[in-house]
Amino acid sequence: MKIPFMRLDRQYALHKNEILSICDNVFSHGKVLQGKEVESLENKLSEIHRAKHSVAVNSGTDALYFALLSLGVLPGDKVIVPSLSFIASASPVERIGAIPVFVDSTLQYHSDIDQIINRIKKDDIKCVIFVHLYGELVDLSSLYEECKKYNVILIEDGAQALGSVNGDYILGDNSDAATLSFDPMKIAGAYGSGGAVITKSDFIQEEIVKLRYHGRDVNRHYINLGYNSQMSSLQAAIIEFKIKKMTHWTNKRINISKKYESYISGGMIAPKENNNITHVYHKYAIRCTENNRDEIKSHLSRLGIQTMIHYEKPIYAEPMFASYKLDKNQFPVTEKLTNELLSLPIYPELLDEEVDFVGVSLSKFS
Numbered sequence: 499m500k501i502p503f504m505r506l507d508r509q510y511a512l513h514k515n516e517i518l519s520i521c522d523n524v525f526s527h528g529k530v531l532q533g534k535e536v537e538s539l540e541n542k543l544s545e546i547h548r549a550k551h552s553v554a555v556n557s558g559t560d561a562l563y564f565a566l567l568s569l570g571v572l573p574g575d576k577v578i579v580p581s582l583s584f585i586a587s588a589s590p591v592e593r594i595g596a597i598p599v600f601v602d603s604t605l606q607y608h609s610d611i612d613q614i615i616n617r618i619k620k621d622d623i624k625c626v627i628f629v630h631l632y633g634e635l636v637d638l639s640s641l642y643e644e645c646k647k648y649n650v651i652l653i654e655d656g657a658q659a660l661g662s663v664n665g666d667y668i669l670g671d672n673s674d675a676a677t678l679s680f681d682p683m684k685i686a687g688a689y690g691s692g693g694a695v696i697t698k699s700d701f702i703q704e705e706i707v708k709l710r711y712h713g714r715d716v717n718r719h720y721i722n723l724g725y726n727s728q729m730s731s732l733q734a735a736i737i738e739f740k741i742k743k744m745t746h747w748t749n750k751r752i753n754i755s756k757k758y759e760s761y762i763s764g765g766m767i768a769p770k771e772n773n774n775i776t777h778v779y780h781k782y783a784i785r786c787t788e789n790n791r792d793e794i795k796s797h798l799s800r801l802g803i804q805t806m807i808h809y810e811k812p813i814y815a816e817p818m819f820a821s822y823k824l825d826k827n828q829f830p831v832t833e834k835l836t837n838e839l840l841s842l843p844i845y846p847e848l849l850d851e852e853v854d855f856v857g858v859s860l861s862k863f864s
């Protein structure tokens with residue numbers, strides 16, 4: 499059986515008529531950039547996040563960059579970033595000329611909050627970027643309180659966590675701004691790039707609206723340096739269509755995760771979610787704990803199951819951060835996780851027999 503890591507082709511085949519009709523609508527009215535579909539998506543994102551504002555931009559990376567700029571992070575400022583995430587959780591800091599301050603992870607995969615709080619108290623930290631990795635929304639209420647006490651900005655990188663909740667808490671509740679990505683691999687992926695910033699602040703919303711289009715204000719004056727990061731109307735309409743499917747799709751991902759968990763035993767550990775959390779399982783990353791990841795990956799590959807590693811290296815170990823000469827001994831958990839983590843295929847279009855096949859194949863590994 500061949501089980502690719504993603505099956506966007508299958509998703510398209512299932513929803514071809516709706517997607518083609520969205521294309522036809524947008525192409526027929528012709529306002530292909532910043533059309534009414536973009537405003538509609540922004541309203542939808544604000545509604546589901548109980549947020550005052552959402553601003554759509556052209557990628558999750560730009561969303562983080564614009565959030566940092568609009569919150570006043572300047573060259574030379576210190577910004578706490580995760581050591582285990584996609585590079586874009588830290589690279590916008592470098593783009594500003596600010597200084598990334600990496601923290602270690604916990605075995606729950608996310609950044610160590612105690613370590614962040616210690617750094618906030620001791621170092622002159624301007625901002626924290628916290629990533630809700632793999633789709634698990636971490637409760638940041640205590641971290642946000644500390645940040646406010648020490649006048650530190652908190653940004654949530656929610657690129658992988660659209661639709662995730664933690665008790666009553668939702669993305670954007672406990673931070674100055676939260677960002678999303680609609681990269682094609684994401685829960686509600688565009689057929690291209692897309693991102694958004696969610697915020698309670700009128701000021702941040704106004705700044706990002708200017709930043710995304712050449713620094714232009716409502717009177718069409720070019721006030722300050724901006725960029726071209728508009729979302730296309732077509733992508734906005736497709737993302738909104740997928741958001742409407744999201745609850746159903748997330749339930750499918752959760753059911754797949756439960757099935758996988760029931761097959762995972764010796765030499766592997768399934769991801770553990772806390773009770774209150776709706777983990778959206780953007781990624782299902784197991785730990786291969788007996789120095790056995792390569793063997794497990796090859797075993798699954800021989801059976802036709804494609805797996806991936808998120809992430810091959812800690813972010814600080816990527817060449818672009820080499821100049822900081824960081825000592826990997828400061829990050830024992832991230833080092834361990836980057837040697838252990840293996841992501842299994844997880845998407846709503848997986849068939850029951852395919853999920854079972856992955857599970858049985860895992861349980862046959864010895």
Ligand SMILES: Cc1ncc(COP(=O)(O)O)c(C=O)c1O
Binds near residue numbers: 558583655657680693
């Ligand atoms: C955690 C995280 N942050 C940021 C990004 C950047 O988003 P984009 O690819 O839309 O620029 C991604 C996307 O892959 C991501 O996974």
